[in-house]
Amino acid sequence: MGAAIQLNRLGYQNIAILDREDDLGGTWHVNRYPGLTVDVPSTTYSYRFEPNPYWSRLYAPGAELKTYAEHVADKYDLRRYMRFNTVVDGARWDEEAQVWVVTLSGGHTLRTQFLILATGYLCQPKKPDIDGIDSFAGTVLHAQEWDDSYSLKGKRAAIIGTGSTGVQLIPKLADEVAELTVYQRTPIWVMPKLDFGFGPTAQRLFAKFPATQRVLRVSSDLFMDIMVTLAMWRFRQFRPVNRIAATIGRLHRFLAIRDKGLRRKLTPGYDFGCKRPTLSNVYYRTFNKSHVHLETAGIERIEPDGIVGKDGSKRPIDTLVLATGFDVWESNLPAIEVVGREGRNLGKWWRENKFQAYEGLTVPLFPNLLTQASPYAWVGMSWFDTVEYQMRHMDRLFSELQRTGARTFEVTDEANARFLERMLTLLDDSVFVLGNCANSRSYWFNGTGEAPLFRPTTVRQAVKEQERFPLSDYAIA
Missing domain, CATH: 3.50.50.60 (FAD/NAD(P)-binding domain)
Incomplete structure (x- = not known):
């Protein structure tokens, strides 16, 4: 939804949002178990450009997150793009036509100039392999x-x-x-x-004077x-x-x-x-x-x-x-088969050459592809921080395409390698490398002991870098 909002701001209207579920909201639509709440303050777990003055609590229950998603979709007129009960089997880059061919279950296909993978890290529930x-x-x-x-x-x-x-x-x-x-x-x-509640008085105050809620959000x-x-x-x-x-x-x-x-x-x-x-x-x-x-x-x-x-x-x-969580590494990265130029299979390449994505978004030999839930993308603890820095990256990248009249972008091998090296160097100072994590059984680590989900920087750094990454890091044609 964040990507669609950014594309709209740039003038793109021919958009399809494909969702295997029967309604919007992602995890906040699928999850309905008793006690479900956000585990990041609601003031932070929301778009900065679309604050919600009507949270009932600092840590809002799940149903309110679903309502917030519906509000954003309606305000920014995103439902017109949404196709529910639509399962994507895979995508392949057509080099001759310079488009992505997206295969849907049932044999149907879509052809698109740009492809954005927004399938999340936690989209495939993991059922335990227990005898009997x-x-x-x-x-x-x-x-x-x-x-x-x-x-x-x-x-x-x-x-x-x-x-x-x-x-x-x-x-x-x-x-x-x-x-x-x-x-x-x-x-x-x-x-x-x-945790504490926001009564009607506080909600009216937030709605009438948004700056009061911004103070709480900054905190x-x-x-x-x-x-x-x-x-x-x-x-x-x-x-x-x-x-x-x-x-x-x-x-x-x-x-x-x-x-x-x-x-x-x-x-x-x-x-x-x-x-x-x-x-x-x-x-x-x-x-x-x-x-x-x-x-x-x-x-x-x-x-x-x-x-x-x-x-x-x-x-x-x-x-x-x-309550056994999700299968992050086997079936989520990526959640579908994606084949780019020269027959490069994204999932296979990641597993053979380390998980990597330039600025947590793009991968060499995958033209016009953005993968939002990707290696080194997750910054901070609120997923909205990740989405918003990625929207800034999209703004600069797509604006350059429009300025030059180009049709394709592809990150260079050199830029991708440079970014990966910097992320690995930063991780050398982290608890993942220096701490005692051997017994954690954390989904943040893959099968080889690497922890490539997080971008190990501050949110502010991630945002600032989108304003100054060299456009020459992309081959734009």
């Missing part, structure tokens, strides 16, 4: 495929997964079920959540950017900041759980920042409830009526909840 899982005779609920019609009241339930989704979901499950068993593979850093933006930069990207120089964050997490855990054995099981064995931390004031306290059990020995197999742990214990259940 298909034999389970009860109800299986996946967090990303939640069944609102199913009642958990009085059920004996188990949930697999204690990542960000699990942290939000587990307290809500505990309020409903008769018994809840939580199967944890890797503990997560859970930080206290400074949340700065806090998020400074913490990520110092605790993660400048770990070598500011290791004490990382230690302070970890101390806050430990104190939060200590105050919520007095049982030493239980607290030990919930203590991460890796440095803060190796794995996405999350925020909650109720997650730890949930484990103090008598009907909530934490299992950390691992799962041996699943039987029709329950789960057998590696320690031989069996938990009879009738409902299995999967």
Whole structure:
């Protein structure tokens, strides 16, 4: 949607937004599980050019993010471009015609001058490969495929997964079920959540005087950017900041759980920042409830009526909840097969030559292609920061095409190599390289131990660089 808004600003109108779902909103349309909220302040998790004065809380519930997406689509008249229930199988560059040929399921094709991949890092849910899982005779609920019609009241339930989704979901499950068993593979850093509501008076103030909300946004933006930069990207120089964050997490855990054995099981064995931390004031306290059990020995197999742990214990259940996240590296980067010039397959090339993308957007031998969820694209913690710096890049790049009357752009090998080298050098100072991340099992790392999702700079740096990257880094013809 951000890319379409930018293209409109540049005068492009012949746009198709293809979406496999039946409505807009991406993750905020697909996810409907109980307890769903944004884990970045709502003031930061929104477009700077389109603030929302009507958030109900600093950390808004998921339904409000969906409503915000609908508002943006309607205000900027984007629905006219959207084609829902449309699955893309792949795309191939036609060198002779100088266009992308996009293949849709069912055999239909589209031909387009420019192709933008906006499929996200977290678009393919990962279902655990556990022996016997298909034999389970009860109800299986996946967090990303939640069944609102199913009642958990009085059920004996188990949930697999204690990542960000699990942290939000587990307290809500505990309020409903008769018994809840939580199967944890890797503990997560859970930080206290400074959350508060915005009543009607505050909302009217934000709407009438937008500057008041901008002050709050500047505060949340700065806090998020400074913490990520110092605790993660400048770990070598500011290791004490990382230690302070970890101390806050430990104190939060200590105050919520007095049982030493239980607290030990919930203590991460890796440095803060190796794995996405999350925020909650109720997650730890949930484990103090008598009907909530934490299992950390691992799962041996699943039987029709329950789960057998590696320690031989069996938990009879009738409902299995999967909060096992997404398959980032096998089926998300890229989410479809993309073949560029000289037959270069994007997914294959990334896996054989390191994941890489110039300014987190473009790749050599892929003319007129922008890939938004790509290596070294994610900056800050709010995805909107990434989208907006990419919109600035598009503005300069497409404006140059229009100025010169050109039809194609392609980043040069030299510019791409230079950018990759700089990202790798910056990562040498990060917690990913210098910290203790071996036991984190973080989706931020790929199978070879690299962490190429993030752009290890401040948000401000990423934005500024879009104003001064050399246009000569592109072959424009």
